[in-house]
Amino acid sequence: MTLTLILTIGGAAGALLTIGALIRAAWRANRRIVRIANAVDELVPNGGNSIKDQVTRIEGQITTLTKRFDDHLADHRTRGVDR
Structure with missing residues (x-):
């Protein structure tokens, strides 16, 4: 029972770390897209x-x-x- 609990907690921690890494990657990609969009806006007459x-x-x-x-x-x- 103790080993099962430790494995479950470890699996959950690993899953959370993976989800966090994916969210961070998506956040960085979004920031880059926003920067590119802002740069393009600067090049268009307004x-x-x-x-x-x-x-x-x-x-x-x-x-x-x-x-x-x-x-x-x-x-x-x-x-x-x-x-």
């Missing part, structure tokens, strides 16, 4: 808050500044101020 929107906005600003600088240089060249 009206100004995503990384994609910020890169597009900065690219537009750089294009504007480049044109202004080119115009400025052209203006100096036509005035003969080029040194």
Whole structure:
């Protein structure tokens, strides 16, 4: 009877450990999926808050500044101020 009780308790403990390990693995997989989903959300335009929107906005600003600088240089060249 004592041996049966010890074996039963041991089997139950092993089963609990296995269930715990499976739950932990599922939890980790879920966390990874959530991280990937959040990263994908950052790459999709959403009206100004995503990384994609910020890169597009900065690219537009750089294009504007480049044109202004080119115009400025052209203006100096036509005035003969080029040194």
